[in-house]
Amino acid sequence: MITFTGTYFDGKTSKAHEVSVTVLGEILSIRGQEVHEDVELRLCSPEPALGNTHRTLYTPGGGRLDTHDGQAFAALERLRGGKRSFRFVHWMESHWKVAAAAVAITVGLVLCFSVWGIPYFARVAAFSMPEKANQTFGKGVLESADRHFFKPTELAGDNQKRIRSLVEEFVYRSGAPEPRAFEFRKSPFGPNAFALPGDTVVLTDELVSFVENDGELLGVVAHELAHLENRHALRTVLQSAGVFVLVSVIVGDVVSVTSAAGALPALLLKSSYSRGFEREADDTASQWMVDTGYGVRPMIAFLARIKEKEPDVIGPEFLSTHPAPESRIDRLRELAERSGAEPQ
Amino acid sequence: MENSYDSFILEPLSEDTELPTRSLTPAFTGSGGEYFRIWIVNVALTVLTLGIYGAWAKVRTRRYFYANTVLDGQPFDYLAKPGAIFRGYLIVGGTLLAMKVLNNFVPRIGTIFSAAAICVVPYLLYKAHRFKARYSAYRNVRFRFTGDVRGAYAAFAVFPLAAVASLLFMMSSFLGAYGAIAVMIVMISGMGLATAYPYMMFLQRRYFHGNMAFGKTESSFTGESGPFYGIYLRSFVLFIAVPLIVGIIVAVFAGTIKSLSESGESLKIAGLAGTVLLTYVLMAFLAILVQQYIFARTFNYSWGHSRLGQVTFIARLRARDLAWIRFSNLIAIFLSLGLLIPWAKVRRARYILSCTTVLLSGDMGAFEAAVVPEEGAVGDTAADFFDWDIGW
Numbered sequence: 001m002i003t004f005t006g007t008y009f010d011g012k013t014s015k016a017h018e019v020s021v022t023v024l025g026e027i028l029s030i031r032g033q034e035v036h037e038d039v040e041l042r043l044c045s046p047e048p049a050l051g052n053t054h055r056t057l058y059t060p061g062g063g064r065l066d067t068h069d070g071q072a073f074a075a076l077e078r079l080r081g082g083k084r085s086f087r088f089v090h091w092m093e094s095h096w097k098v099a100a101a102a103v104a105i106t107v108g109l110v111l112c113f114s115v116w117g118i119p120y121f122a123r124v125a126a127f128s129m130p131e132k133a134n135q136t137f138g139k140g141v142l143e144s145a146d147r148h149f150f151k152p153t154e155l156a157g158d159n160q161k162r163i164r165s166l167v168e169e170f171v172y173r174s175g176a177p178e179p180r181a182f183e184f185r186k187s188p189f190g191p192n193a194f195a196l197p198g199d200t201v202v203l204t205d206e207l208v209s210f211v212e213n214d215g216e217l218l219g220v221v222a223h224e225l226a227h228l229e230n231r232h233a234l235r236t237v238l239q240s241a242g243v244f245v246l247v248s249v250i251v252g253d254v255v256s257v258t259s260a261a262g263a264l265p266a267l268l269l270k271s272s273y274s275r276g277f278e279r280e281a282d283d284t285a286s287q288w289m290v291d292t293g294y295g296v297r298p299m300i301a302f303l304a305r306i307k308e309k310e311p312d313v314i315g316p317e318f319l320s321t322h323p324a325p326e327s328r329i330d331r332l333r334e335l336a337e338r339s340g341a342e343p344q
Numbered sequence: 345m346e347n348s349y350d351s352f353i354l355e356p357l358s359e360d361t362e363l364p365t366r367s368l369t370p371a372f373t374g375s376g377g378e379y380f381r382i383w384i385v386n387v388a389l390t391v392l393t394l395g396i397y398g399a400w401a402k403v404r405t406r407r408y409f410y411a412n413t414v415l416d417g418q419p420f421d422y423l424a425k426p427g428a429i430f431r432g433y434l435i436v437g438g439t440l441l442a443m444k445v446l447n448n449f450v451p452r453i454g455t456i457f458s459a460a461a462i463c464v465v466p467y468l469l470y471k472a473h474r475f476k477a478r479y480s481a482y483r484n485v486r487f488r489f490t491g492d493v494r495g496a497y498a499a500f501a502v503f504p505l506a507a508v509a510s511l512l513f514m515m516s517s518f519l520g521a522y523g524a525i526a527v528m529i530v531m532i533s534g535m536g537l538a539t540a541y542p543y544m545m546f547l548q549r550r551y552f553h554g555n556m557a558f559g560k561t562e563s564s565f566t567g568e569s570g571p572f573y574g575i576y577l578r579s580f581v582l583f584i585a586v587p588l589i590v591g592i593i594v595a596v597f598a599g600t601i602k603s604l605s606e607s608g609e610s611l612k613i614a615g616l617a618g619t620v621l622l623t624y625v626l627m628a629f630l631a632i633l634v635q636q637y638i639f640a641r642t643f644n645y646s647w648g649h650s651r652l653g654q655v656t657f658i659a660r661l662r663a664r665d666l667a668w669i670r671f672s673n674l675i676a677i678f679l680s681l682g683l684l685i686p687w688a689k690v691r692r693a694r695y696i697l698s699c700t701t702v703l704l705s706g707d708m709g710a711f712e713a714a715v716v717p718e719e720g721a722v723g724d725t726a727a728d729f730f731d732w733d734i735g736w
Binding site: 007009010011012013014015016047050051052053054056062063064066089092093094095096098099101102103105106109110113237238240241244245248249250 | 373374375378379380381382384385387388389390391392394395398404407408411412418419421437440441444445482483484485558559683708709710711712713
C-alpha cells in the first residue's frame, strides 16, 4: 500500500482540495473534505518527472492530483508500469556527469555534422541532380547582377574574340567543362572573375587589363571553370540549407535561428565551407594548367600581385570567404612540387 | 527581494470587494543548474536524433518553466503534446527549407513568398495565441484565447501592408516623373506610418490582453493608445540621444589614447582597437536599452490595464535592469560559448516574475473551467521559430 498527501483539482473549478491518497492493489483512492474518488490506477496518466518540480497525475475523469512526495509517487509509477522512457531521461537530467557527457556528445556530433555530414550530403545531392536542374538553378543571377552593379564591358571586340578562342582552346585541351555563357562586364569590384550559378563565367574588364599574360588569365578562368565542374554554387546553397537546419536544431528551443546567437556560428561555418571550395577549385584548376602546359606558376604570380595590390581589404582568414592569398600560394607551390611538373 | 509594496495603495478594483484584496507575487522556483542539465540533455538528444527529439525537448523546457512559476502556492502547467508540436515542426521547417532552396531556382519567387508571408502571418499569430492558451493551465483550469482572425489581421497585417505599399511607391517611377509632389507624398506617407506605428503596437497588445480567458472568465483590457505614443516618443528621443552619448564617450576615449600614444606605435594600434571595441560595446548596450525600455513600458502598461475577473495586475519592470540583464547575459553566453544560456534564461524569467504583482479581490478557487477544442501547433511553431513576441 502506498499513501501520500497532495492537492486535488477536479477540473471543473480552480478550487484546491487538500487530499490524502491511498493506492491499494489496482485502485487509487483520493479522499478530502469534498473529494471522494476511487479510480483504476492503470487509467490514470502520471506526468513524467521533471527537475525538482512537483509530481502530477491526471485521473480518467480529468481531475488533477499534485504531490511533492516524490518517493511515494515513484512507487506508484512502478506499480502502474507503463512507459519508462522519460524515467531514463529524468535520470539523465539529474546527474552532472551525464550533463558533462551530453556537452561532449553535442560538441562531437556538431563537429562531425559540420566537417563531414553537411558537405557529404550536399555533394551527393548536387551531383545526383539532373544537368537540367543544375542549369535552371540561379537563372536570373546575371540579370540581377547587371541591374545592380555590373556595367556593359568596354573591351574591344577583337580582344573579346581573342580571349574567347583562347578559353575555348583551353577547355578543349584540358577537359574542363564548357561554360554555357562567357561574358565580359565592367565592375566596381576591380579585377575579379565570377562563376555564376547556371554555368556562366564572367570576367571583369579590370581583370583583363590587370593580368600580365595569357597564362595568368587562363589560371583565373580555370579556377572559375573548376567551380562549375564541382558544382560549387549549387553545393553552397545546399550546404547553407544544411547549416540552417543544424543551427535551428541546436538553438531552436532557446533562441530563434534569426538572432545573432544563431547567425554568427552559421556565418563562420559558411565561410569555412567557401574557403574549402576555393581550395578545391585551385586544386582542379592547377591540374588543368599543368595538363595544358601553362603550369602553376602563372596562378602563383597572379595571386602574389593581387595580394600586393589589395593588402588591406583582406580581413582575418576565419571570417573570409577566400583563404588568405599566402596560404593559396603555398598550397599551389606544394601541388607543383608534388606533381614534379615544375620547380619553383 | 522587493516584495513589500506598502507604499502602494490598493484601490477597490471591482464592485464586489467583499474579500480583502490580496497582493501575490509569482515566484520562480527553478534553478540555473537544474535547468542546465535538462537543457543540455535536450540538446544532445535532439542532435543525436537528427532533430526529432526537438518537439519533446520543447515541451519539457516549457513544462519546466511553467511548473516552476508558482502563484499563490500553486504552479502553472504546460499541457501540449509533443506529437502536435512535431507536426508543426515538419510543416513550418519543411516550408522554410523548400523556400530557401527554391529561391535559387525560380527567379523572383522570393517576392511572392514575402507577399504571401504578410497575408499568412496574422493567421499564424492567431493560431499561436490559441495554441499557447489552450495548453496552458493553472489549478487544472485551462486558459483560452477568444480573439478572432479579423482582429489578428487588423493588428498584424494592416500596418505592414501600408508600409510595403508606400515602399513600393517610393521605388516606382512615379517618383522620378513628378519630382516635388512625389517627394511630398513620400514624406507625408512616411510621417503617417510613423504615427501609425504606436497605434499598431497598441492594437497588438489589446488583441492579446483583451482576448484572454481563464476558464469561463474572460479578460478585459482598459488600456488606450495614448500612452503607447508616449512610450515610442520617449524611445525615439533615447534613440537619437544614444549615438550622441556614444560619440562623446568615444571621442574622449580616443583623445586620451592619442595623447598617450605619442610615444609608441604598438600603443596606437591597441588604442585604435580599444576605440572600435568601446564603440561596439556602447552601441550594443544602448541599443539594448532602447529595446528593453519599449518592452518594459509596454509590458507594465498592458498588464496594469488588464483584468481577469477579480484579478488585476501590477508590473514594475525597469528598463535599465532589463537592459543590464540582457547585456550581461549576452556577454556571459558569449564567453561560455553558449553554456550559460540556461542560466541566462532563468535569470531573466526570475526578474520578470519578481516585478509582477497579482491583485486578487476574491477567491482564487472560484474560477470555472470551460471546454476548449484541441488546437494545431503550426502557428505556435512559426511564432517560436521567428521569435515573434506573442506576449507570454
